[in-house]
Amino acid sequence: MNIVERAGARLLAPMLSSAGYAVSIGLAAVARIPHLLRRRRSLFDQMHLSGVKTLHVVLFVNFFIGMILALQLGYELQRFGQQQAIGFAVSVAMVREMAPVMTAVLLAAAVSSAMAAELGTMKVQEEITALEVMSVDVASFLVVPRVFGLMFMAPLLTVLGSIIGILGGGIIATTQLGVDFHGYLLNATEALEDRWVWWLPVPKSLYAALIKSTVFGFTIAVVGCASGLQARHGARGVGDATRSAVRNSIILIIVLNFFLGKLIYTT
Amino acid sequence: MATIELRDVHKSFGAQKVLEGLSFSVEQGQSLVLMGPSGSGKSVILKHLIGLLKPDHGEVEVMGKSVPELSGHELSLLRKDMGYLFQHSALLNWMSVFDNVALPLREGRDCAESEIRERVQKVLALVMLEGAELKLPEQLSGGMQKRVGLARALVTEPKVILYDEPEAGLDPEMSASISATIRRLQEELGTTSVTVTHSTSCAKTVGDLLAVFEKGRIIVSGPPAEVLASELPRVREFLGTPID
Ligand SMILES: Nc1ncnc2c1ncn2[C@@H]1O[C@H](COP(=O)(O)OP(=O)(O)O)[C@@H](O)[C@H]1O
Ligand SMILES: [Mg+2]
Numbered sequence: 001m002n003i004v005e006r007a008g009a010r011l012l013a014p015m016l017s018s019a020g021y022a023v024s025i026g027l028a029a030v031a032r033i034p035h036l037l038r039r040r041r042s043l044f045d046q047m048h049l050s051g052v053k054t055l056h057v058v059l060f061v062n063f064f065i066g067m068i069l070a071l072q073l074g075y076e077l078q079r080f081g082q083q084q085a086i087g088f089a090v091s092v093a094m095v096r097e098m099a100p101v102m103t104a105v106l107l108a109a110a111v112s113s114a115m116a117a118e119l120g121t122m123k124v125q126e127e128i129t130a131l132e133v134m135s136v137d138v139a140s141f142l143v144v145p146r147v148f149g150l151m152f153m154a155p156l157l158t159v160l161g162s163i164i165g166i167l168g169g170g171i172i173a174t175t176q177l178g179v180d181f182h183g184y185l186l187n188a189t190e191a192l193e194d195r196w197v198w199w200l201p202v203p204k205s206l207y208a209a210l211i212k213s214t215v216f217g218f219t220i221a222v223v224g225c226a227s228g229l230q231a232r233h234g235a236r237g238v239g240d241a242t243r244s245a246v247r248n249s250i251i252l253i254i255v256l257n258f259f260l261g262k263l264i265y266t267t
Numbered sequence: 268m269a270t271i272e273l274r275d276v277h278k279s280f281g282a283q284k285v286l287e288g289l290s291f292s293v294e295q296g297q298s299l300v301l302m303g304p305s306g307s308g309k310s311v312i313l314k315h316l317i318g319l320l321k322p323d324h325g326e327v328e329v330m331g332k333s334v335p336e337l338s339g340h341e342l343s344l345l346r347k348d349m350g351y352l353f354q355h356s357a358l359l360n361w362m363s364v365f366d367n368v369a370l371p372l373r374e375g376r377d378c379a380e381s382e383i384r385e386r387v388q389k390v391l392a393l394v395m396l397e398g399a400e401l402k403l404p405e406q407l408s409g410g411m412q413k414r415v416g417l418a419r420a421l422v423t424e425p426k427v428i429l430y431d432e433p434e435a436g437l438d439p440e441m442s443a444s445i446s447a448t449i450r451r452l453q454e455e456l457g458t459t460s461v462t463v464t465h466s467t468s469c470a471k472t473v474g475d476l477l478a479v480f481e482k483g484r485i486i487v488s489g490p491p492a493e494v495l496a497s498e499l500p501r502v503r504e505f506l507g508t509p510i511d
Contacts (some may be wrong), residue, residue, distance in 0.1 A: 122359075125355060133351045134370065137374070251305055
C-alpha cells in the first residue's frame with residue numbers, strides 16, 4: 001500500500017465501519033417496532049428525558065431565532081416598503097427550516113450526547129456485555145425506547161418551537177418595525193395555507209417541518225446509541241463516543257435537511 | 268462426558284498471547300477453581316466459556332455444545348442455562364436492586380410477575396440482602412453490589428455458573444460468606460461451576476478441584492488441599508504463603 005492508500009484506510013475504514021454499525025442499529029430499531037408496547041414504560045421515560053427536559057431550551061432558542069429573522073428580514077423589507085410581508089417571511093423560514101434544524105441541533109447537543117455517554121459508560125463497564133450474557137435483546141431493551149422516544153418528541157418540540165419563533169418575530173415586528181401585531185399574525189398564518197395535495201388537511205410547510213423533524217429525531221437517536229454502544233477503552237472512550245455522536249448528528253441533520261427540502265419542495 | 272471441556276485453546280490479542288494451549292474439563296456438579304496472577308487471562312477464559320470471545324485455535328464445549336460454532340440464537344439458548352458473575356458487578360444503575368435481579372426473568376423468559384417476585388425474594392435472602400429491594404445500586408457498598416450481581420446470576424437457576432473473582436472487593440467476613448454461599452449452592456442445586464480467584468481461602472471453600480494457571484497454561488491441578496501444599500517453586504511464589 002502506498003501512503004495515500006494507507007492514510008485512506010486509516011481514516012475511511014473506521015468511518016465506514018461505524019456508519020455501517022449505525023445503519024444496523026437503525027434497522028434493528030425499526031425491526032423491533034412491535035416491541036414498543038412492551039417497552040412503553042421506558043419509552044415514556046425517554047420521552048420525558050428527551051422532550052420535556054429540553055423543552056425550555058428549545059423554546060428559548062427558537063424565540064430568539066424568530067426575533068433575529070424578523071429583525072434582519074424586516075430591515076431589508078422596510079427598505080422596499082414591504083414590512084407588511086414580515087409575518088409571511090418569518091413564518092415560512094421558521095416552519096420550513098429554522099425550527100426543524102435548530103431544534104434538531106439542540107437535541108443533538110443535549111440528547112444524542114447523553115445517549116452516547118450513558119450507553120458508552122454501560123459499554124465500558126461491561127453492563128452491555130452482562131445484558132448479552134443474560135440473553136437480553138439490547139436493541140429492544142435500550143435502543144428502541146431511545147430512538148422512538150426522540151422520534152416522537154422531535155416533531156412536537158419543532159411545532160412548539162415554530163410557534164414561539166413566530167411569536168418572537170411578531171414582538172420585533174410590532175416594537176421595532178411598526179407593524180400591527182394582528183396584521184403580522186394574519187400574514188404569518190396566510191403563509192401557511194399552501195396545500196400540498198388537496199386531501200391533506202394541514203399546510204405543506206407544516207408537513208415539511210413534521211417530516212424533517214421525525215427523520216432528524218430518529219437519526220440523532222440512532223447515532224447517539226450507536227456511538228455509545230461502540231465505545232471502548234474506559235472514560236476516554238466515552239468522551240470520544242460523545243463527541244462523535246454530536247458531530248455526526250449535526251452533519252447528518254444539515255445534509256438530510258438539504259435532501260429532504262429538495263424532495264418535499266420538488267414534488 | 269464432561270459438562271465443560273476446553274482442549275488446547277489458544278487466544279491472542281494482537282501480538283499479546285494470553286492463552287497458549289489451555290485444556291481442562293469440569294464434570295457435572297463439580298466446582299473448578301482457577302487461580303492465576305492478575306492479567307493472566309482469567310476473565311478471558313470465562314468469556315470463552317460463555318461465547319463472548321472465540322478461540323484462535325482449539326475447542327470449547329459447554330453442555331455438549333461447541334460454543335464458538337453456535338449461531339446467535341443457539342448461543343442465546345445456551346446462555347439461558349448459564350450464569351455469570353461479573354468482576355465489577357455490572358448492575359444497571361437506574362434500576363432498583365429488585366429490578367436488576369428480576370431482569371433475566373423478565374427478558375426473554377415467560378415468567379409470571381408473582382413467580383418473579385417469589386424467586387427474586389428467595390435469591391436476595393440467599394445473599395443476605397432482604398430489605399434492599401428498592402435501593403438503587405449506587406446506594407449500596409461495593410460488597411453489597413457484588414452480592415446483587417450474585418443474586419442476578421443465580422435467579423435463573425442456571426446449570427453452569429461462572430464466577431469472576433467473587434470475593435474481590437469484599438471484606439474478609441463477607442468474602443468468607445460469599446464463598447460459603449457459592450459452596451452451599453453447589454451442594455444444594457448441583458450446579459457445575461468455574462470460579463476464578465486470587466484468594467486461597469475462597470479456593471479452599473469453593474473448589475472440588477483447583478488449577479493454578481500461568482502464561483496461558485495450567486501448571487498444576489488437583490484437590491485444593493494438595494495443590495495448596497504443592498512444593499513447585501512457581502506455585503509457592505504465586506501463592507506467596509508458606510505451607511500451613
Ligand atoms: N477484548 C480484549 N482486547 C484486547 N486485549 C484484551 C481483551 N480482553 C483481555 N485482554 C488482555 O488480556 C489479558 C488478560 O486479561 P484478563 O483475562 O482480564 O486478566 P485477569 O486474569 O486479570 O482477569 C490482559 O493483558 C488484557 O489486556
Ligand atoms: Mg479479570
